[in-house]
Amino acid sequence: MTHLTTYIGTSNHGFAQYAQDEIRKLFPLTKFTLLVPTEVFIFEVPEGTEDMITTLKEQEPMFLRHVQPVSQDWDLSRTDADVEHLKAWLREAISTGLISSGDKIATQVRKEERADVPYAPFTIKAALDEILVSEIQAEPVVRYADQIISVYISAKKLFVGLSKPADNLSDWSGGAIRFMKEEDQISRAKFKLLEAEQRFGIDFSVARTALDIGAAPGGWTSLLLERGLRVTAIDPASMSPRLQGNPLLTVLKKNAGDVKLRENEFDLLVCDMSWDPRQMGRLVADLLYSLQSGGTAIITVKLMHKKPFQTVRDVLKILEPTLFLLKAKQLFHNREELTLYLQKS
Ligand SMILES: C[S@@+](CC[C@H](N)C(=O)[O-])C[C@H]1O[C@@H](n2cnc3c(N)ncnc32)[C@H](O)[C@@H]1O
Structure with a gap:
């Protein structure tokens, strides 16, 4: 039967x-x-x-x-x-x-x-x-x-x-996972990283240093700082004044294509650039020298032109084999996008 x-x-x-x-x-x-x-x-x-x-x-x-x-x-x-x-x-x-x-x-x-x-x-x-x-x-x-x-x-x-x-x-x-909105929360985008942390079971606090690409106004950066990480935030736009003076934060007010970082400087890389996925992929790929081997990457991918599977394949083709995919998931807090959880080989 x-x-x-x-x-x-x-x-x-x-x-x-x-x-x-x-x-x-x-x-x-x-x-x-x-x-x-x-x-x-x-x-x-x-x-x-x-x-x-x-x-x-x-x-x-x-x-x-x-x-x-x-x-x-x-x-x-x-x-x-x-x-x-x-x-x-x-x-x-x-x-x-x-x-x-x-x-x-x-x-x-x-x-x-x-x-x-x-x-x-x-x-x-x-x-x-x-x-x-x-x-x-x-x-x-x-x-x-x-x-x-x-x-x-x-x-x-x-x-x-x-x-x-x-x-x-x-x-x-x-x-439908819900988080309490904090009174002084910098951006709603913070919920995306909070959800990724839960959904993928990541313990951010075991990392020491993080690179946040496309960081402004600073919701993701603020979460990583709360978890005790030293964060380098890259964005030509301004970070929230609430983050000013934080001794764990370095802000590079630049386009991510114009920064120079040290090799293996970070053990976590996050990127929430609301941008063309292939260009975003290439930008991240060019900065992967700064992520340690075994380091984690969390990247949101904007889903354009209603071809999500092709978009994900295209982005992965750019990031692999330096990064390998642990999980790809559209989170509840993702709108026209999904989240990739990857690790450096
Ligand atoms: C959706 S917002 C990021 C929100 C952030 N994750 C938060 O939690 O507040 C996207 C950011 O990517 C930045 N961005 C776009 N292109 C960039 C580039 N080439 N280099 C650096 N940042 C870029 C934009 O300036 C914008 O601030």
Whole structure:
């Protein structure tokens, strides 16, 4: 009997077709149904769940931000009966041993804007948490869960599934990772580097010296300084006055093509130049002599002309073999761009 595994996939707005292309490459017989145009879709793979998830994690698609399993779905009644379905599903999951006493469980409920239902996502979460606590003394949590209950309310249907956080590609609901905006935050761009740090599991504080190319106004630089690194920031535009006088910071107010650096001076190189990707690639390639062997590079690539796969291939062709790719991912905080995580050979 062929197994059919059903998941909901989410990408950044406008990028679902690329996520689907990548999934189709891994599983050619996948069937897709759009839930939210260009963003959220159901995909059905004729493979067992474990095999599917293993492949998806080993060859993670760049544009697939988040996945959640669908173990059951119902047509919406738009009454409290919908919540009762979910409660019955949860009791069944408990009775079959899928959720046990003491487990840390995060319940994530997503609702499409078009879904016209009389209950709020929070009502569903509260109803399921109540069962978890009162019937099996499980612990409802937001982060660091043992398992995630994922509920999705579309315009017509209700979907539910249970999974380990790592198997969702992101343990944030829909992969929408949020950071607190700081009062004196220099730029929103800082969120991109914060997300890369989390997403790729990088410990910036083990590096000592960083080169930030295209650094102004200084959001990325400020994060690296906070992590204790000595930073050289290159940009013809001005850095935020808030960074002035920081003894760990050197600013080169120049075009990156006009700077001279020392060989092997840095163990981290970051570049967030919103620029033509090939020109950016060549500029970075010309400065790679300053990055130590084994050093890390985080680079955002602007996706122009709606040919993202070609753009990434072109940039990698310029950077390789000096840098090799560890991961390419469109992060939640990337707009028309994606982020490369690389290492110097
Ligand atoms: C998106 S902003 C960088 C934001 C920054 N990462 C932050 O966190 O605040 C892009 C920057 O790249 C700079 N840039 C563009 N071309 C450059 C070049 N050839 N050399 C150096 N900087 C460049 C721009 O001046 C601009 O300040």
